Amino acid sequence: MLSAQPIFTIEAELEAIMSLGRTPVGERRIIGIGGGTVRGQKFNGRVLPGGADWQVIRADGAADIQARYTIESDGGARVLVDSVGLRHGPPEVIEKLARGDNVDPALYYFRTVMRFETGDPSTDWLNRIIAVACGQRLARAVRLDVYEVE
Template identity: 35%
Template sequence: MGFNPELQPAPQLEFAFAMRLSFGQRMKMGVQPSGFMRGYTGVTGGEVSGPKLNGTVVPHSGGDWPAYWPNGAVEFSAQYILKADDGTHIVIKNRGFRFASPEVTARMERLDPVDPSEYYMRLSPFFEAPAGPHDWMNRTVFVGTANRQADHSIFRFWQVV
């Protein structure tokens, strides 16, 4: 009896919402004993818009703690709060990776404009929503893309269906 990996259909994606996230000053704290450089960027606000969720990003409710790898990759680990239009507070815990050529990375470090097609940046968020109209997010897998700018990023999230 054999295993046939083709019997299960591939998951499909359905666009859920986009988020424009504003940041404060970006900091780098130096190389850590593990070999990567730790950073921090506080969230100063933003907006959420889409077919599945609309609202705002609660200002100063968290931030991102990136790890800058020696190979040029950046690992993101962020947490902050969204406020849906109905007043519900939703925690987002967002992880992801960005990788670009050394030339593109240098431009990004200078905060020069860089088209998202010039780098790989993917996200894997999960959410904590209280019981009610948004608790579906607690039991849904999402994936996302990012467009990083000097003072903000635009994230687009799809639910895996």
């Protein structure tokens, strides 16, 4: 069961896509994470620059997502985020996303499973949960509504 409301929402600013080209498993891409915000009932803070989203665009058009980045609470606690997921949809919707168009997130599937790691006692509770995020791709950012698996 998921929490009724998101425990927080992450809005991460994205850098330009760096494509490594087609490999035997699909098109490899790296998208740097330049910063952002974290807001919610259980956590407020910011996304620190320096993380990245490593993607493989599969033959069926789906994007396998693996992101690692750091968030910092308003109180200074740093938390490593490890996120693995999947984004797919009709080709015309994915083309609009690639152009940077604003697309209703109900028109495509974008979900990730999130784990957290921190040494700060104020955010220690994150070490002991698994979360699921419902995502939305924006022109130069991603928005993730993060729900705790209870």
